[in-house]
Amino acid sequence: MTRTRSLRLAAAALTAAAALTLTACGGSDGSGTKTSGKADTSAADGQDQGQPADDSGQADTAQAATASKDGKDGKDAKNAAKGTCTAADVKVEAKAVQTPVNHLLLVATNTSKSPCHAYNFPFVRFDADQATAGVVEESRPQAVITLAPGKSAYAGVITSAADGSGGAGRDAKKLGVSFQGSDGNGSVGDQASVDLPGGKVHVDDSARVTYWQSGAPAALKW
Numbered sequence: 001m002t003r004t005r006s007l008r009l010a011a012a013a014l015t016a017a018a019a020l021t022l023t024a025c026g027g028s029d030g031s032g033t034k035t036s037g038k039a040d041t042s043a044a045d046g047q048d049q050g051q052p053a054d055d056s057g058q059a060d061t062a063q064a065a066t067a068s069k070d071g072k073d074g075k076d077a078k079n080a081a082k083g084t085c086t087a088a089d090v091k092v093e094a095k096a097v098q099t100p101v102n103h104l105l106l107v108a109t110n111t112s113k114s115p116c117h118a119y120n121f122p123f124v125r126f127d128a129d130q131a132t133a134g135v136v137e138e139s140r141p142q143a144v145i146t147l148a149p150g151k152s153a154y155a156g157v158i159t160s161a162a163d164g165s166g167g168a169g170r171d172a173k174k175l176g177v178s179f180q181g182s183d184g185n186g187s188v189g190d191q192a193s194v195d196l197p198g199g200k201v202h203v204d205d206s207a208r209v210t211y212w213q214s215g216a217p218a219a220l221k222w
Helices: 002-048 056-082
Strands: 090-096 103-110 116-126 145-147 152-158 170-172 175-180 187-194 201-203
Touching: 090 116, 090 175, 090 187, 103 116, 103 145, 116 152, 116 187, 145 152
Parallel strands: none
Antiparallel strands: 090 103, 103 152, 116 145, 116 175, 170 201, 175 187
């Protein structure tokens, strides 16, 4: 009985040890496998749903797109400024007209190889006057006048009032003409020095100029 009991106790001890060993191995392997499986599943889920693990690529793409857009906008702004008529690429002449009386006709001809825009009205200055002549607001055209190479824009200059309402006036011997920018906030480029017909013209306080027009008749109707 003693030998049999001892064998039973030894067998029970071996069985318990084996169970503990299997439990320990299974727990370790299960934990490792589960952890690894969870990481793999998360990565797969992210790929299936189109969720990148790292969004730095998106940030770089967005920055590149912004830089490209800014560069394009800057280029467009530069081209727009370049497309404005200035005295550097447009020749301005003042011509005498028979009618209406007390008028001059400004002719601006594009001498460059590219189109340009004659915005608003010319700034007209007689002699060394601080102020430029006023403008005939009613002469504003419906669209900006664009000059192709070799083409001209026109503006009428009312030099003095026919009824004498502009004061005594004086004889001016110099005429300066400047172009405006698209924003209408001032002149662009240098002032053109324009010869007056006969070398002088009578002007008074009522001197005004029209907006740039596409034809001479429209410029002289005011």
